[in-house]
Amino acid sequence: MSKKILVSLALLMAVMLIINRKEAMSQEHDNKTVSVKQEQTKEVSNNKGASNQSIDTTSDNEQTTSTDKKFLEQVDLSRYDLILVNDSHAFSDEQLPAVTGIIDSNYQVHADLVTPYQKMKEAAAADGISLRVVSTYRSVSYQEQVYEQSISDNINAGMSQQEAEEETAVYVAEPGKSEHHTGLAIDLVDQLWLDAGKGLVPEFIETAAGKWIDEHCAEFGFIIRFPKGKEEITNINYEPWHIRYVGVENAKYITGNQLTLEEFVELVEKIQKEKN
Structure with missing residues (x-):
């Protein structure tokens, strides 16, 4: 090649x-x-x-x-169980319905909450919680006695007249402005708390009973009327022992949306006004 x-x-x-x-x-x-x-x-x-x-x-x-x-x-705001009582909405004894009921032997309440309370008490007992009522219905005249007694107790504890009145105003509603006038409110703790000689203080929420009430009361138509973090709206300090009957559906909505009764009523009024 x-x-x-x-x-x-x-x-x-x-x-x-x-x-x-x-x-x-x-x-x-x-x-x-x-x-x-x-x-x-x-x-x-x-x-x-x-x-x-x-x-x-x-x-x-x-x-x-x-x-x-x-x-x-x-929502029907004219229903008695949705009546709003606070600093701006006073209550008179004449507004109290004639039909009332009794719970825990001798505590007078509005008739509508007797059965719901009994069911709640039984449910708590099934979970090992022994609920005990401390206070329910109080007339306006009786509230006056409670209010004055609180001021007197604070003075005896060393407070000035002004300090005593201011301290009372934080935890005790003025006569005519207490939910207890309606028969729809209950101050509720448990037997262990009573046996320990403890009063109505925020620390109750740390107990098994306080937590149970907080988690389950709405199932029976009750709300924590003065919830934590809402003091500026209710003008009442956090009271985990104070429950208020509003009906099951309303209670579940209020609790589920973390509202106060004031906020719920305002929201309902707004929605219904827009509808009309």
């Missing part, structure tokens, strides 16, 4: 090698392009799924809001 032929063959092989390499590089580039496009398509698909999921969540929230609104539109 001549030298010229050998050189020609070598050149031909080199050219073929270059062509093959270019084709390989081109194929690799195409594969990468396809891969990138697939990832982009997958990402777009996932984003669409996330977008759809977000829409579904919004739809659920709208449905919940609609359900709440429908419930609030049907």
Whole structure:
């Protein structure tokens, strides 16, 4: 074979090698392009799924809001068990219904809460909690005695007249402004707390009974009337022992949405005004 032929063959092989390499590089580039496009398509698909999921969540929230609104539109604020008594809404003895009931042998209450209270007491007993009533209905005249006695006790404890009145105002409602006038309120602790000689103090929530009442009272139509963190609204310090009957559905809504009775009444009035 001549030298010229050998050189020609070598050149031909080199050219073929270059062509093959270019084709390989081109194929690799195409594969990468396809891969990138697939990832982009997958990402777009996932984003669409996330977008759809977000829409579904919004739809659920709208449905919940609609359900709440429908419930609030049907609340009857004229019902006696939703009567609001506080610094701005005084109560007179003439407003008390003639029909009353008795719980725990000798405590007078509004008739509507007798059965719910008994059921709650039985449920607590099943969980090892022995509920005991401390106070229920108090007339306006009796509240005057309670209020004056509290001031007197504070003075005897070393407070000035002004200090005694201010301290009493924190924990004792003025006559005519106490929920106990309605027969719908109960001061409730348990037998262990009473046996220990302890009074109505916030530390009651640290007991098994205090926690049980807080977690379960709404199931029977009661709310913690003066919840923690809402003092600026109720103008009464946190009282984990003071429960108020408002009916099961109302109690569950109020408790579930962490409202006070004041906030609930205001919300109902707003929703019903918008409807009309």
